[in-house]
Amino acid sequence: MSGVHDMGGSPGGPIDRDQHEVEDWERLADAINSALGARGLQTTDELRRAIESLENYRDLSYYERWTAATERLLVEKNILTREEIDERAAEIERRWSRP
Amino acid sequence: MTYEPGDHVRVLPSEKPGHVRTPDYLKGKSGWVESLIGAFSNPEELAYGLSGLPERHLYKVGFRQADLWNDYEGPAEDRLYVDIYEHWLEPEERGTK
Numbered sequence: 001m002s003g004v005h006d007m008g009g010s011p012g013g014p015i016d017r018d019q020h021e022v023e024d025w026e027r028l029a030d031a032i033n034s035a036l037g038a039r040g041l042q043t044t045d046e047l048r049r050a051i052e053s054l055e056n057y058r059d060l061s062y063y064e065r066w067t068a069a070t071e072r073l074l075v076e077k078n079i080l081t082r083e084e085i086d087e088r089a090a091e092i093e094r095r096w097s098r099p
Numbered sequence: 100m101t102y103e104p105g106d107h108v109r110v111l112p113s114e115k116p117g118h119v120r121t122p123d124y125l126k127g128k129s130g131w132v133e134s135l136i137g138a139f140s141n142p143e144e145l146a147y148g149l150s151g152l153p154e155r156h157l158y159k160v161g162f163r164q165a166d167l168w169n170d171y172e173g174p175a176e177d178r179l180y181v182d183i184y185e186h187w188l189e190p191e192e193r194g195t196k
Contacts, residue, residue, distance in 0.1 A: 002115070002116070002117070002118075002119045002121075002123060006122060006123045008122045008123070008124055009122065009123070009124030009167070009168075010124070043145050043146075043148075045118065045142040045143075045145035045146040045151075046145070046146055046147070046148060048118060048142075048146060049117070049118035049146035049147065052118060077148075
């Protein structure tokens with residue numbers, strides 16, 4: 001088996017076919033990936049590889065996997081540091097929690 | 100090695116680590132080449148920032164569902180078609196289409 005994602009054909013029980021509205025942050029996650037691809041900074045294959053290597057793959061939703069994998073790739077490629085990402089995330093968190 | 104439609108092939112039972120595009124449930128299974136889809140950069144190398152060149156042939160490979168699953172209960176003519184890169188295939192003398 002080549003990874004946690006490679007579950008095709010294994011017993012999995014019923015499939016949840018419920019649809020859900022795409023949330024804004026999910027659209028943003030998609031857009032960021034398109035932009036990174038258009039700039040030549042990330043390929044679909046790299047994203048897939050990074051997604052498959054997430055230790056907490058099974059705990060994450062579809063776009064949570066995208067964002068976690070994108071963060072990993074940006075750090076791996078020295079485009080951003082983890083500290084820069086954490087600082088920015090904290091800044092956004094402060095802005096949102098302002099009364 | 101280049102395959103023609105109708106050639107019997109077997110998917111390599113490789114446990115190659117890292118990013119591969121061949122699903123686990125097909126490894127070691129026998130089928131036939133249905134058609135050549137084209138030639139593409141190797142995604143297993145693109146996944147690590149490499150060029151993926153030279154391009155690899157990608158085939159549409161057919162399998163009998165009964166050959167893939169234990170106790171398959173569907174109709175005997177059920178088939179499964181999967182895109183598989185040439186370097187995951189080896190020729191097989193016998194086989195059933």
